Amino acid sequence: MPALAINRNDGPGVDTPEAGRVALKFFFNLMAHWGCSVEEQRTLLGSVSNTTFYKYRRTPxxxxxxxxxxRISYLMGIHKALSIIFSNNLGRAYEWVGKPNTAAPFNGQSALRYMLAGRVVDIADVRRYLDGVRG
Known part of the structure; x- marks a missing residue:
């Protein structure tokens, strides 16, 4: 029986306009659930300009x-981990990001506040933390 060939080019690549549209749609939906301001959203996207931000909002x-x-990929991982951890209450998953947390690396601040330092590594730290909690 011949092996099934998998063509890695079957779907959209990560550097395609379609991938950008999907990523931005996810991002803005998540930001609505987290209750993030425009400034917070711009910071999480990498301190993009207002012009760029509103171009992204149109999700072209x-x-x-x-x-x-x-950055969006890490946020997807954070959302996934929280969805698993709080599988019985998705509302708590969305609230967790804004609540103070005494665990390292947060040291009393919320995960959102921690990520708003603006560096990719800060977002990655939150994802790694949650992946560790999730197991």
Missing amino acids: DIRLPHDTLE
Whole structure:
């Protein structure tokens, strides 16, 4: 029996306009659930300009910079981990991000406040923390 060939080019690549549209749609939906302000959203996207931010809000098919895709990818991982951890109450998953947390690396601040330092590594730290909690 012949092996099933998998063509890695079957779906959209991460550097395509379609991938950008999907990523931005996810991002803005998540931001609504988290209750983030425009300034917070701009920071999480990498301190993008107002012009760029509002261009993204229209969620056109747009090729996103690698840094922006990386940030959104980490946010997707955070959302997934929280959805698993709080599988019985998705509302708590959305609230967790804004609540103070005494665990390292947060040291009393919320995960959102921690991520708003603006560096990709800060968002990655939250994802790694949650992946550790999740197991």
